[in-house]
Amino acid sequence: MPTGTAIRDARDQLFAAAERVLLRDGPSALTSRAVTEEAGCAKGVLHRHFADFDTFLAELVRSRIDRLALLTAQLESSTAPVADALAAALTDLFDPVAVATVALVVSRDGLRTRLRETTPAGIPLLAEATELFATHLAAERMRGRIAPEADVHALAPTLIGTGHLLFADRTGPAPDAETVRRAVGAVLGGEARGPASP
Incomplete structure (x- = not known):
């Protein structure tokens, strides 16, 4: 052009x-x-x-973080069992672009420094996703769909880490739905309960 x-x-x-x-x-x-x-x-x-290329990259990552609102809506509207809903959310979260975006953030120190303005700790995008999952798990605990003693602040990063490991190889095939569901079930262990309360 x-x-x-x-x-x-x-x-x-x-x-x-x-x-x-x-x-x-x-x-x-x-x-x-x-x-x-x-x-x-x-x-x-x-x-x-954009002021410079680092600003462009930071805004690119923030645009991916902004898309987490769609994942929040998906989880809030789901009537599926907890493990199924979380497995679907992990699959949507770790689409190929998000996996590549995480690799970009990890590989560039200057970009992570720039992103500290909005993500003070952790890996940007993964940190926000972890908070989203913790919030959702807390809501499910209130509904009685996971155990009242479940530590949502331990479960959430474990789920995000598990999902990232499952999807991290951007050059290979993505895991199938059953593999993701089994992994989520293993993380939740006995914490998941029966159907949601009305």
Whole structure:
């Protein structure tokens, strides 16, 4: 695309291009040149919308964190057994782009430093997902669907860590639904209970 041509929704197009580069080539290939070439625009377009490339990357990660609201809604509306709902949520959470985004965050110290403004501890995206799961587990405990003594602040990071290990190999096949369900069941152990109270 010629330098003088405006592109609509530039931020979204640049984010989508960055995600394609991440999926195809991995975090080490993610450069401003790779993103703008993938988006089909001049390099200056990125710098018109973001102070620098680290700012762009931080906003890219934050856009993934913002999508966790969809996962919250999914869990809140689910009537499935707790383990089934959590297994489905883990599968949705660890889509290929999210797995690549976590690898990006882990591989770039400067990016993690930049993200400390909004994620003071832990690995950004995983930390927010862990909090989401803890909140959901606490709600399920209130409903009587998990044991009243269940430690949701221990269960949540264990579930997120288990999910990440299951889906971390972005080049191999994703685990099937039954594998994820068995892993969630093993983490929950005897904590899960019967149907939800009305």
